Amino acid sequence: MLLYIHIPFCDSKCGYCAFFSQVNKENMITPYFQALLKDIKHTLKHFSVKKITSIFVGGGTPNFVDSKHYKEIFNLLMPLCASDCEITFEMNPNLITHSWLSEIKGLGANRLSIGVQSFYDDKLQMLERVHSYDDICRAFDIAYKHIENISLDLIYDCKLDTNKRMEYELESALKLPISHLSAYSLSIDSNSRFGDRKAYSLQSRESFGVFVRDFLQKKGFRQYEVSNFSYKNKCRHNLGYWNGEAYLGVGASSVGRVDSVRYFATPNLEQYITNPFQRKEEALSQNDLNFESIFMGFRSEIGVEKSLLNKTKLKYVIESNLCYEYDNRIYANDFFLADSIALYLS
Structure with a gap:
């Protein structure tokens, strides 16, 4: 963790x-x-x-x-x-x-x-x-x-x-x-x-x-x-x-995510000191998790699971040398283009 x-x-x-x-x-x-x-x-x-x-x-x-x-x-x-x-x-x-x-x-x-x-x-x-x-x-x-x-x-x-x-x-x-x-x-x-x-x-x-x-x-x-x-x-x-691992956040304004729930601590110092347990929660769908996985994966060496991507569009970005495939994962050749690639393929 x-x-x-x-x-x-x-x-x-x-x-x-x-x-x-x-x-x-x-x-x-x-x-x-x-x-x-x-x-x-x-x-x-x-x-x-x-x-x-x-x-x-x-x-x-x-x-x-x-x-x-x-x-x-x-x-x-x-x-x-x-x-x-x-x-x-x-x-x-x-x-x-x-x-x-x-x-x-x-x-x-x-x-x-x-x-x-x-x-x-x-x-x-x-x-x-x-x-x-x-x-x-x-x-x-x-x-x-x-x-x-x-x-x-x-x-x-x-x-x-x-x-x-x-x-x-x-x-x-x-x-x-x-x-x-x-x-x-x-x-x-x-x-x-x-x-x-x-x-x-x-x-x-x-x-x-x-x-x-x-x-x-x-x-x-x-x-x-x-x-x-x-x-x-x-x-x-x-x-x-x-890599999409679960993470805990503690302290005022911290954020955590465990499984499909993301939680947010209050960004108010006085409120946090009074009650450090108050949090807002956001339920994440599988589509939400997949979307995050795609964006974070293309920005890093982690890459993206091939099955999450649009196959027709994927063929184009590989032929255009924007991405490459290795072991059923897709990687961006240029991390600075990652967000554009992710938007196109998601």
Whole structure:
């Protein structure tokens, strides 16, 4: 079973961020973690969880919170974790310290996902990130001394991006001790603070996705999902999502799916603390599940079961070299075309 834990606290709110996160709520951290522990206990019991294969602690900014708050949670979870359980913490570079990392490693953490986003200070400022290039260098020097399985996040398609600048971004990333890189095209969500600004004032006119992919692949990083590249270690948690595995979500605004039911926790901090068990549920039909399987499969190396696809249209996309077949599964030759292929074939 996969488990996602949402930590909604941040030291600042980035302009492009549409995830549920809160600033200036330090007084609510302790009651939140008390509610979170209740939520986890209830969820484990309700779904009769016997084994956890992956834990992803995201946010928000998990390392904004004192590591002591995680102790009771992981004392509860670790006996259920598989021997090779992947335990990831998202982190911001400016908040990384030796003591924090030492303590969460002692609790079981074995993978870090560090939100670098850019190596240019002007781009970081445009994105309203609070860290700097110097913070990034210091953060990785500290992080690798504790945990070696590190992923780095980058954002591209900003108005400041050029081929030369993107090459520098990628070269800078690969000089760091990483085994995985996630690269995301800047998207302006209506729920973000940038949502009321015109996209062209923030986004580049051309996409750098192909440039990023080709550069990383030449350096030995394999694209195994539209935004994810691995040198050694793929993110097993995300692979589980894309493969349609059941997953549990705990924490305010979290989402889970078990069998044909998806559930949503309240995206309200005060309501969650008062009652961490309140959830909305969505019943998924087999068509819903098939549709999700098609979309996620084409965006990744998972591929799609052949029987789910329109046979007449499938012949065309294979003859057009948009997809290929292997062992009764269909795979996209270009993940950047995945959504169009999925819409056409579903």
